[in-house]
Amino acid sequence: MTRRARKSDCPIHFALTVFGDAWTLLIIRDLMFKGRSSYTEFLRAEEGIATNVLADRLARLEEDEVIERVTPGEGREAKRYRLTPKGVDLLPVMLDLIDWSAKHDPDTAVGESFVRRLRRDRAGVEQEFRARLLAAVSPAPEKQPPATKGTPRELRRKTR
Amino acid sequence: MTRRARKSDCPIHFALTVFGDAWTLLIIRDLMFKGRSSYTEFLRAEEGIATNVLADRLARLEEDEVIERVTPGEGREAKRYRLTPKGVDLLPVMLDLIDWSAKHDPDTAVGESFVRRLRRDRAGVEQEFRARLLAAVSPAPEKQPPATKGTPRELRRKTR
């Protein structure tokens, strides 16, 4: 359907115009759980996305404001992407997908203990990830955001 | 990536091999929320899936045991599909997608009140849908107009 065309006002359909393909959610996964955040790191993922497709998906995700480019410090390092709050809001979806696959795919590699914790204390797991992810989002460089409470300092790391 | 190829043991990737495309989740949506369950009903959905793609997705979903064909009663009616328990287990994902789109897409048509209830009493909403969907999983279908049954009108109403 020229995949990105909006054809109805259905929320499911809207979501699919943003990430209804085989690759987009893998990039989000990498950003969310795998600590990958640069072009070459995404390329290194096991599934082997093609370079042109990766460039295309990154551009779309940025356009859709699910991810954003981190303006690199003056020291020469790789360009990095990060999730926006809109991107972080996909966390529940991702956790549900993990839960679903853990239940229905015998070959899925998710630790027993993680799945158990996810099912027992979903809100807690979600909150933990969310805190970590949001800590990395747009730390407005001039002002100090007051939300420091309960956030371990290790969250400061923006690279790897 | 020849979309269905399994390239890693990642749960997100597994989920994408099942429904990582622009159409599959729309079929699941139709079954889950719209009361559509036959080939022509799926075709009538606003997004306008192509006939060959629909046939292909139905076959895959059946193969993946997300949906199943309802053996038709002796009376001549249209063939119907229904969600398997594995398919019903996608309900949390779907609700999260609705929530996400309601939050981030101004044009998404989900009723205010439904979204509010979804956020306030997620477990209740989920349980309600799950019960309805699972009730439809086993029993032989009576002759019944399927489109009328059990779609909360909130899902149809537009917000804004």
Add this chain to the structure above:
DNA sequence: GATCTTCACTTGCTTTTTGCAAGTCTAAAT
């Protein structure tokens, strides 16, 4: 009982999107 519909697909062909290899461009390291 021959024709008309409806339903659920298939087939064939065009267009779009992927997949893959190679190349470009920039900046820093050697």
Add this chain to the structure above:
DNA sequence: ATTTAGACTTGCAAAAAGCAAGTGAAGATC
């Protein structure tokens, strides 16, 4: 000055999607 690394782009073949038309079987209609 030459390599190297990162982030892409380009070109082309292959796969998938889109579209129109056709098929076959069952039931309804004339």
